[in-house]
Amino acid sequence: MCGFVLLPFAVGLVLAFAQWDGLTQLTWVGFANFQAELADPVFLRSIINTLVLALITVPVGLALSLLIAVALDKLRGRTGYLLLYFAPVMTSSIAISLVWQQILRADGPLNQAFSKVFGIPGPDWLGDPHFVLAAVSIVTIWSSLGLNVIIFLAGLQGINPHVLEAARVDGAGAFRTMMAIRLPLLSPVVFFSTVVAVISSFQTFDVVFVLTKNGGPDNSARTIVYQIYDEGFRHFQFGMASAASIILLVLTLVVTAVQLGLQRRFVHYES
Numbered sequence: 001m002c003g004f005v006l007l008p009f010a011v012g013l014v015l016a017f018a019q020w021d022g023l024t025q026l027t028w029v030g031f032a033n034f035q036a037e038l039a040d041p042v043f044l045r046s047i048i049n050t051l052v053l054a055l056i057t058v059p060v061g062l063a064l065s066l067l068i069a070v071a072l073d074k075l076r077g078r079t080g081y082l083l084l085y086f087a088p089v090m091t092s093s094i095a096i097s098l099v100w101q102q103i104l105r106a107d108g109p110l111n112q113a114f115s116k117v118f119g120i121p122g123p124d125w126l127g128d129p130h131f132v133l134a135a136v137s138i139v140t141i142w143s144s145l146g147l148n149v150i151i152f153l154a155g156l157q158g159i160n161p162h163v164l165e166a167a168r169v170d171g172a173g174a175f176r177t178m179m180a181i182r183l184p185l186l187s188p189v190v191f192f193s194t195v196v197a198v199i200s201s202f203q204t205f206d207v208v209f210v211l212t213k214n215g216g217p218d219n220s221a222r223t224i225v226y227q228i229y230d231e232g233f234r235h236f237q238f239g240m241a242s243a244a245s246i247i248l249l250v251l252t253l254v255v256t257a258v259q260l261g262l263q264r265r266f267v268h269y270e271s
Contacts, residue, residue: 017240033243054201065148086146097210129220155189
């Protein structure tokens with residue numbers, strides 16, 4: 001753990017306050033890297049893109065996963081469906097992104113189906129700055145859907161069946177049972193999945209790297225992690241990249257702390 005976690009973190013923390021290209025002598029610059037990052041419009045754009053990506057992928061992805069888990073809960077022979085949904089989780093994200101890159105082409109199968117259904121040409125998913133982030137969101141949601149389905153399905157099956165039976169005896173319908181019984185009892189699982197999904201969305205890189213060129217047109221899909229890669233491994237500004245990493249860490253800690261603070265209000269644990 002020390003060699004793979006603590007030592008790299010310590011080195012990154014030191015480099016955040018220095019200027020170094022990997023070859024010349026390291027120079028201490030204090031908080032200059034942080035000031036330069038926060039004044040860089042490209043980095044600020046990457047923060048906005050990362051937050052927007054989280055706001056799209058987390059609620060949409062979790063909602064779809066919950067709906068699928070509810071549909072599979074009482075379904076016999078659901079093992080095959082679970083394997084299909086979980087297959088993308090076990091597949092390389094690079095391979096997934098390469099396949100979706102062909103699907104999302106301007107003349108790809110998605111736009112061909114779109115034009116057949118609506119009679120108008122589909123958008124340029126990877127070339128139009130208004131749609132690139134949506135394309136990244138689609139791939140991200142699709143690739144993580146299976147894991148959340150498994151987690152929600154396990155949570156649904158962990159609910160005491162006697163509680164659901166009592167609700168049915170009292171005359172509660174399926175929708176009422178879902179909103180008043182299942183969701184409150186499932187809230188710890190939803191909370192866990194939300195925290196994990198937000199942290200994962202903040203670390204989005206590989207999908208952007210494969211689908212777009214240099215973060216998309218007009219940096220429309222550039223995320224914070226892509227910015228860190230760009231500064232560190234393309235321009236060899238390891239101090240700037242380390243400062244961006246620390247900013248990402250602080251942002252993640254703040255958002256997670258807010259989620260933990262809201263836990264008491266929205267998460268219900270069985271006594």
